Amino acid sequence: MNFLKDKKILLIVTGGIACYKALDLIRRLQDKKSNVECVLTSNAQEFVKVITFESLLGKKISSNLFSLDQEKNMNHIKLANNAEIILVAPCTANFISKISNGVADDLATNVMLASNKPKIVAPAMNTNMWENKAVKNNINNLKKIGVTVLSPQSGKLACRTKGKGKLMDVDMIVENLNLFFSEKKLQGKNAIVTAGPSIEKIDPIRFIGNFSSGLQGYEIAEALSFFGAKTTLISGPTKLMPPSNVEFISVESSDEFLQKSVEKLPADIYISVAAISDWKARNISKNKLKKKSTSTSFDFKLSEDVLKSISTHKKRPKLVVGFSAETENLLSNSKKKFQSKKCDWMIANKITNAYGFKSEKNKVFFIEKNNIEEWKIMTKRIVARKLVKKIVSFFKNYKL
Numbered sequence: 132m133n134f135l136k137d138k139k140i141l142l143i144v145t146g147g148i149a150c151y152k153a154l155d156l157i158r159r160l161q162d163k164k165s166n167v168e169c170v171l172t173s174n175a176q177e178f179v180k181v182i183t184f185e186s187l188l189g190k191k192i193s194s195n196l197f198s199l200d201q202e203k204n205m206n207h208i209k210l211a212n213n214a215e216i217i218l219v220a221p222c223t224a225n226f227i228s229k230i231s232n233g234v235a236d237d238l239a240t241n242v243m244l245a246s247n248k249p250k251i252v253a254p255a256m257n258t259n260m261w262e263n264k265a266v267k268n269n270i271n272n273l274k275k276i277g278v279t280v281l282s283p284q285s286g287k288l289a290c291r292t293k294g295k296g297k298l299m300d301v302d303m304i305v306e307n308l309n310l311f312f313s314e315k316k317l318q319g320k321n322a323i324v325t326a327g328p329s330i331e332k333i334d335p336i337r338f339i340g341n342f343s344s345g346l347q348g349y350e351i352a353e354a355l356s357f358f359g360a361k362t363t364l365i366s367g368p369t370k371l372m373p374p375s376n377v378e379f380i381s382v383e384s385s386d387e388f389l390q391k392s393v394e395k396l397p398a399d400i401y402i403s404v405a406a407i408s409d410w411k412a413r414n415i416s417k418n419k420l421k422k423k424s425t426s427t428s429f430d431f432k433l434s435e436d437v438l439k440s441i442s443t444h445k446k447r448p449k450l451v452v453g454f455s456a457e458t459e460n461l462l463s464n465s466k467k468k469f470q471s472k473k474c475d476w477m478i479a480n481k482i483t484n485a486y487g488f489k490s491e492k493n494k495v496f497f498i499e500k501n502n503i504e505e506w507k508i509m510t511k512r513i514v515a516r517k518l519v520k521k522i523v524s525f526f527k528n529y530k531l
């Protein structure tokens with residue numbers, strides 16, 4: 132459904148290599164019959180021409196704070212007040228830093244400060260810039276002050292490297308904007324998502340862990356929150372930044388995953404994406420274990436089965452979903468887990484070098500009682516969206 136019709140959207144375009152994609156974005160928003168106004172920073176105009184934007188929009192665009200012509204009616208305040216939402220795409224590291232610190236030294240930053248409307252930024256930059264601590268801090272700060280961040284994706288970048296920093300797909304930006312205006316279909320629902328690896332200590336400096344990146348769980352938490360669910364993300368150690376509008380709880384061991392999950396009950400939705408270790412040390416050594424020539428074995432015991440504990444808990448959420456990562460016999464192993472863990476759905480994901488733990492893509496099977504669906508290889512972001520749409524229909528039918 133199109134919720135963007137007649138919506139007043141102010142698009143701020145900042146000076147990055149992905150500026151040209153803003154034209155495509157405007158086109159898609161026009162297709163949705165949105166009413167788009169546009170501001171280009173002066174550095175954006177080094178990459179694209181004002182006239183191209185004006186031709187596409189069929190109206191003048193604003194770019195200068197100190198233009199008598201534009202400012203005789205306090206244009207910067209008007210622009211801020213007239214928009215129902217402000218979208219910054221692409222958003223540079225520089226602009227992120229400025230708006231995170233309340234800098235107001237040009238038209239675009241003044242509009243951002245003067246507006247009390249919802250704001251969404253879609254960053255695009257070189258991977259090292261995106262991973263720079265200063266940028267990370269600024270992004271976290273933006274999230275804290277209520278700005279929604281559409282995380283960039285991985286791919287080939289203009290600087291001829293491959294990595295994270297590519298502007299989110301224009302279609303996805305439009306879908307997110309549409310969702311923003313849509314009726315929040317999971318409003319009133321509480322969701323818990325676990326993500327990332329667990330860390331089971333052996334001694335003060337060593338642990339057993341795994342290669343889970345956490346990305347799939349983070350994407351699901353973000354998608355749930357976009358659909359209006361009050362979402363808690365319980366995560367093992369990852370390199371990822373928590374999504375906007377999600378309560379974030381950091382944990383390490385299987386015991387902590389379970390403890391924090393139980394503390395968050397009751398909930399409507401529980402999605403166990405974390406790769407939680409099946410074993411933990413019977414005793415964690417107080418001191419560093421010393422190398423012995425006589426023995427190379429460690430004493431482990433089974434760790435808590437977090438998913439099963441939640442599935443069989445007296446405060447069991449209405450919908451419990453597990454993820455089953457396998458390197459072989461994917462379907463038969465996952466079906467067995469589906470039975471034994473007593474969850475409602477199981478997502479079986481194949482772990483290979485090409486997709487699974489270390490990749491942005493996933494190949495999954497969706498398993499429920501009497502039904503198995505094979506989903507084609509897709510990004511974890513799309514897997515998350517597809518899953519959350521299924522959750523929406525589950526609750527629609529659940530009410531009947």
Ligand SMILES: Cc1cc2nc3c(=O)[nH]c(=O)nc-3n(C[C@H](O)[C@H](O)[C@H](O)COP(=O)(O)O)c2cc1C
Pocket residue numbers: 144145146147148149172173174175222223224225226255256257260
């Ligand atoms: C060729 C070129 C490409 C650039 N691409 C990006 C980019 O993709 N992302 C980014 O954050 N900065 C990029 N920059 C740096 C910004 O242009 C610079 O930080 C500028 O001050 C941004 O201004 P603005 O945020 O006011 O638009 C690029 C610079 C050059 C010269």
